[in-house]
Amino acid sequence: MDNVKDINITTAEWRIMRVIWTLGTATSRELTDILGESMGWKSATIKTLLRRLLDKDAIKFEKEGNKFIYSAKLQETDTIELTTKQFFDQLCARKIGTAITSLIDESELTQDDIDSIKEALDKKSPVAEIKCNCLPDGCDC
Ligand SMILES: [Zn+2]
Known part of the structure; x- marks a missing residue:
């Protein structure tokens, strides 16, 4: 990613990213199963977060039948730079x-x-x- 420093990812969105990185790809159903259980999030919340991450170009999707398969565009290694920058920007x-x-x-x-x-x-x-x-x-x- 070229403009990794300009992406602003919220704490909730990081949770989605972590699941997608761990699984490689994830459907909204899988995300809802995992984050619904661990975070108590509803499927509407997860869809909103996915939409925001798509807008930020952090993830992409492929349509397979009636399922959307999400995968990361922002790589986990990019996030070291990004989270460090976001952390220091607050100080x-x-x-x-x-x-x-x-x-x-x-x-x-x-x-x-x-x-x-x-x-x-x-x-x-x-x-x-x-x-x-x-x-x-x-x-x-
Ligand atoms: Zn000062």
Whole structure:
């Protein structure tokens, strides 16, 4: 996907994506069976979420008889970039360093993960100052 950073996917829509990634393809009936049970969602809710994901170009469908078979256009690997971007978009630029430290503190990491984080830090060039990007008046940083 070219414009993966511009897609905004809601928490509910992620649940649909996770089922489709796990199954490879899914009908709305399968999604309703799985998410109806785990989330208590009605089939109308799932159809709305599927429609939104189609509009966002995150999934596609093929018609087979009277069934719609959904599959992912947005790949699971693309979502690392996307969810990270969405997460950091919610924070003032000045608080991102603290958020990264807290993510590391709270995450289970393998030695490989730790090595690659250290390598990324070693390559990182610091900036002298970070400008606050909060809304005017909405900021105490
Ligand atoms: Zn700020």
